[in-house]
Amino acid sequence: DAKTTQPPSMDCAEGRAANLPCNHSTISGNEYVYWYRQIHSQGPQYIIHGLKNNETNEMASLIITEDRKSSTLILPHATLRDTAVYYCIVSLNDYKLSFGAGTTVTVRA
């Protein structure tokens, strides 16, 4: 699976949009981009995934660049409960997820 690079940490203000970048320059044509998050001392939670097109659901939006070498997860209105470690994962659609270090997002009031 292709490797991903994320900033180790970022802060954002409550109520503002949080934009989380992820680089995956070695992604292959049939690999998907997945985003999960892990709140402290809990199991990870699925957020969203995509292949080529931008995606949106009730939790977030995923913007994938045209060359697919990077993507951005957008939390439209961050709340304190969004404080977590966010993982960007690139994988074939075969169940196995390889978690990197992720980005520790701290939402501040």
Add this chain to the structure above:
Amino acid sequence: GAVVSQHPSRVICKSGTSVKIECRSLDFQATTMFWYRQFPKKSLMLMATSNEGSKATYEQGVEKDKFLINHASLTLSTLTVTSAHPEDSSFYICSAPVGKRLYEQYFGPGTRLTVT
């Protein structure tokens, strides 16, 4: 949404004993489940893939004789840490994909194992 439970949530055991951790899918069937471990302030590391009715598939470097996995039914997988040592102390988490939505895995709440 789908729920995955783990039991126990926390366990403390003495060195040399064995500990069993259960992972259950509560409202769906899971032919495949995954076991991860996570050290403090580190990311999750996939240990093995648990397959209902067949042997588990272990990731490179994971001792199959030490971490016994049994997937006895479509809703239960167990991980047994045999002859536990302090270095086995970790946060163990299981996950299961829901039906054909392979990309959307549901994770259990995790089990905190402390070996003294």
